Amino acid sequence: MSTFRGPSLDDTVNDNNEDTDDGTNRATLSDAAQSTVHDIFTSLDKNHDGKLQVPEIKGALAELGLPRSRAYLHDIIKQYDADGDGSIDWQEFRRYVEKKEKIVQRTFSKLDVDNSGYIDADELTKALRKLWMSVSAEDSQHMIDMLDVNHDNRISIDEFRRFVYLLPESLMTPTNIVYALVDSSDWIQGVELRLCMTPPKQPFQRLIAGGVAGMVSRASVAPFERMRTMYMVRQADGRSLSMGGCAQKIYKEGGMSALFKGNFATMVKVAPQTAIQFAVYDTITDAMYSSLSRVEQASGIPQSRQLSKWQHLLAGCAAGAAATVVTYPLETLRTHMAVGGQSYRQCLSDVVKAHGHRGLYNGFLSGLMSSTVSNGLGFASYETGLSMFRQLNEGVTPGPAERGIIAGGAAVTVMAAIQPLEVCCRRMQVQGREGFPVKYNSVWHCAYQVVKEEGIASFWHGSMCSFMKVAPSIAAVRFVYELLVQEWGINGLRRYRANDTESQASDPPWA
Numbered sequence: 041m042s043t044f045r046g047p048s049l050d051d052t053v054n055d056n057n058e059d060t061d062d063g064t065n066r067a068t069l070s071d072a073a074q075s076t077v078h079d080i081f082t083s084l085d086k087n088h089d090g091k092l093q094v095p096e097i098k099g100a101l102a103e104l105g106l107p108r109s110r111a112y113l114h115d116i117i118k119q120y121d122a123d124g125d126g127s128i129d130w131q132e133f134r135r136y137v138e139k140k141e142k143i144v145q146r147t148f149s150k151l152d153v154d155n156s157g158y159i160d161a162d163e164l165t166k167a168l169r170k171l172w173m174s175v176s177a178e179d180s181q182h183m184i185d186m187l188d189v190n191h192d193n194r195i196s197i198d199e200f201r202r203f204v205y206l207l208p209e210s211l212m213t214p215t216n217i218v219y220a221l222v223d224s225s226d227w228i229q230g231v232e233l234r235l236c237m238t239p240p241k242q243p244f245q246r247l248i249a250g251g252v253a254g255m256v257s258r259a260s261v262a263p264f265e266r267m268r269t270m271y272m273v274r275q276a277d278g279r280s281l282s283m284g285g286c287a288q289k290i291y292k293e294g295g296m297s298a299l300f301k302g303n304f305a306t307m308v309k310v311a312p313q314t315a316i317q318f319a320v321y322d323t324i325t326d327a328m329y330s331s332l333s334r335v336e337q338a339s340g341i342p343q344s345r346q347l348s349k350w351q352h353l354l355a356g357c358a359a360g361a362a363a364t365v366v367t368y369p370l371e372t373l374r375t376h377m378a379v380g381g382q383s384y385r386q387c388l389s390d391v392v393k394a395h396g397h398r399g400l401y402n403g404f405l406s407g408l409m410s411s412t413v414s415n416g417l418g419f420a421s422y423e424t425g426l427s428m429f430r431q432l433n434e435g436v437t438p439g440p441a442e443r444g445i446i447a448g449g450a451a452v453t454v455m456a457a458i459q460p461l462e463v464c465c466r467r468m469q470v471q472g473r474e475g476f477p478v479k480y481n482s483v484w485h486c487a488y489q490v491v492k493e494e495g496i497a498s499f500w501h502g503s504m505c506s507f508m509k510v511a512p513s514i515a516a517v518r519f520v521y522e523l524l525v526q527e528w529g530i531n532g533l534r535r536y537r538a539n540d541t542e543s544q545a546s547d548p549p550w551a
Contacts, residue, residue: 069134069137069138069141073141074134076198076201077133077134077137077201078130078134079198080198080201080202080205081130081133081134083202084096084097084100086099090129090130091127091128091129092120092127092128092129092133093127094113094117094126094127097113097116097117097128097206098113100202100206101113101206104186104187104202104203104206104224105186105223105224105225105226105227106206106207106220106224106227106533107533107536107537109536110434110436111436111437111536112208112536114436114437115208115209115210116206116208119136119208119209120132120133120136122135133205136205137201137205140204140205140209140212143204143212143213143214143217144197144200144201144204145197146214147200147204147214147217147218148197148200150167150214151163151164151167151218153166153167157196157197158194158195158196159184159194159195159200160184160193160194160195161177161180161181161183161184162177162180164180164183164184165177165179165180167218168180168218168222171215171218171219173222175222179222179225182225183221183222183225186224186225187199187200187202187203187221189202203221203224204217207220208529210526210527210528210529211529211532211533212529213529216529216532219532219533220532220533223532223533223534223537224533227537243319243322243323245524245528245530246315246318246319246322246525246530247315247316247318247319248315248524249315249318249520249521249524249525249528249530250314250315250316250317250318250319250521251311251312251314251315252311252520252524253314253318253516253517253518253519253520253521253524254310254311254313254314254315254517255310255311255314256516256517256520257310257512257513257514257515257516257517257520258310258513260512260513260516312363312366312367313363313364313366313367314363314517314521316359316362316363316366316367317359317360317362317363317415318359318521320355320358320359320362320363321355321356321358321359321415321419322531324354324355324358324359325347325351325352325355328347328351328355329347329534347423349420349423349424350420352419352420352423353416353417353419353420354416355419356415356416356417356418356419356420357412357413357415357416359415359419360411360412360413360414360415360416361408361411361412361415363411363415364404364407364408364411364412365408368400368401368404368407368408369400369401371407371469372391372399372400372401372402372403372469373387373388373391373400375466375469375470376390376391376469376470388400394472395472399472402468402469402471402472403464403465403466403467403468403469403483405482405483406461406464406465406468406483406486407465407469409461409483410458410461410462410465413457413458413461414454414455414457414458414461417453417454417457417458418447418450418451418454418514421450421453421454422446422447422450422518424450425446425447425449425450426438426443426446429442429446437535437536439522439526440518440519440520440522440523440526441519443518443519443522444515444516444518444519444522445515446518447514447515447517447518447519448511448512448514448515448518449511450514451510451511451513451514451515452507452510452511455507455510455511456500456507459499459500460487460499463490463498463499464480464483464486464487464490465483467480467486467490468480468483468486
């Protein structure tokens with residue numbers, strides 16, 4: 041899968057996937073290269089027992105300014121350790137580096153501007169400027185010094201290999217390797233200024249990942265979405281139906297295809313909505329992390345690398361509000377289609393005829409409040425769930441599947457809290473069309489009338505349908521998004537630096 045390509049050293053986004061697990065297309069190491077790789081393995085194997093153990097790996101990571109957290113060590117060992125014994129033997133090491141040899145050579149050649157077989161500080165500065173990274177000659181020299189084992193003031197491909205072999209597989213693309221090198225050089229000096237630097241193309245990758253994740257998840261739960269909308273709005277005119285009754289009525293109207301009525305509008309709306317939510321949220325949290333780094337640098341006082349729940353809540357609210365402002369008219373059309381519209385064009389015509397163009401924003405305040413609150417609470421509760429997971433699993437960061445489950449659980453809690461706003465939003469959107477007379481003057485009037493006529497419990501009637509739709513939908517969104525983020529190496533080393541609650545000096549449970 042390709043993505044928008046900003047300034048990059050990569051030939052393709054999928055550099056790290058060009059080699060298959062069975063070894064197809066892997067590079068064949070020459071005898072000299074294999075000898076060099078074996079020398080690297082031997083230099084890492086401090087006790088000479090033929091296996092790389094956790095303490096030995098941590099020592100090498102410390103020398104190269106790379107993270108030593110449980111999450112990082114877990115990912116490094118996992119990519120090498122074929123037999124699952126918690127250590128890396130020579131054959132496991134060789135098999136993995138053979139798979140990645142083409143990437144190592146390609147990245148090195150892009151940095152070796154004069155094709156001399158070595159990288160010096162000037163060449164490194166030129167390569168970094170291609171990535172819109174303004175670094176001084178001193179910065180480049182620090183990177184050279186970090187990898188320069190034989191102290192000849194330049195980097196050979198063998199010295200470069202030692203660094204790359206200790207990166208997680210998700211970062212094995214030329215651009216990500218270079219950003220990791222810059223990050224590690226700062227880190228080993230205790231500067232940490234570029235903790236939050238990510239390649240310029242990554243905001244666009246986040247947009248694409250969010251859009252794809254949203255469309256996949258919503259397509260899978262479209263029938264529940266239509267049942268949920270029908271249930272909410274039918275209560276408004278006294279024609280209340282059970283969830284089963286809603287499903288039966290929808291099916292009688294048009295068979296199985298009727299369960300997906302309005303789904304095209306949902307897909308058109310969800311792709312930008314989810315993309316905007318994730319992109320805005322990640323951008324704001326990036327800025328917050330960057331601010332922490334600047335404060336630490338200016339004051340000399342160590343700052344927490346964890347954002348507070350209130351900061352996550354604020355970022356989530358902003359993400360929800362931004363997405364709603366952009367996509368609300370599509371949400372209005374989707375709701376009209378779900379309750380009986382014949383076509384999107386006809387729904388648009390009916391809304392404009394009845395209310396003018398402002399009709400596309402009927403119930404906007406309720407929708408904005410619902411989206412802002414639900415996104416804020418959703419992101420904050422999701423981050424809380426991640427923290428709990430790390431505490432229960434010795435600091436190991438959850439994978440995409442676990443993150444999806446955590447997000448689904450958080451979504452159920454949030455959905456229960458914002459259900460009244462959802463009901464008001466739906467009823468405000470459809471009033472004025474045939475069968476749904478205008479009854480409400482505002483969101484507050486709608487809420488008051490619902491409580492007065494139907495009781496406060498009516499806000500949660502049919503909530504099981506909502507939960508059946510929302511939990512798997514949000515879980516799928518988060519799973520697909522995190523899978524793409526992991527696959528593309530988005531956030532680089534920052535996700536190991538900023539999100540790990542454990543001290544880098546602590547040992548993982550398998551040590």
